[in-house]
């Protein structure tokens with residue numbers, strides 16, 4: 001009987017760690033840029049020449065909307081960043097890649113795309129834990 005070892009190899013874990021760290025860098029850069037645009041008084045600050053005289057109410061409120069969107073993006077990205085940090089922690093502790101709901105190892109393909117996820121596809125779509133592994137390939 002071939003051992004179905006339900007864990008990632010060290011090489012695989014290092015592979016995921018590299019993906020996560022790269023994503024993390026990207027998010028940190030995005031966040032820095034977003035923070036800058038939110039905190040700059042002109043709200044975007046690229047076209048400053050029209051400031052003062054030409055800035056209509058519409059233009060100013062458009063800037064406010066943009067700032068709000070940026071703020072929403074910041075909180076979303078901060079959340080993902082925290083999740084990425086958590087994933088790095090789990091790699092260190094050898095707990096990475098397991099579904100928090102059913103305890104099964106999450107598909108590698110899924111982790112390549114969302115390396116910080118803590119739910120397998122079966123649980124994500126709301127299938128009852130356990131039944132997920134019986135048929136992975138359903139007739140289309």
Ligand SMILES: [Zn+2]
Pocket residue numbers: 099100101102103104119120121122123124129
């Ligand atoms: Zn699961």
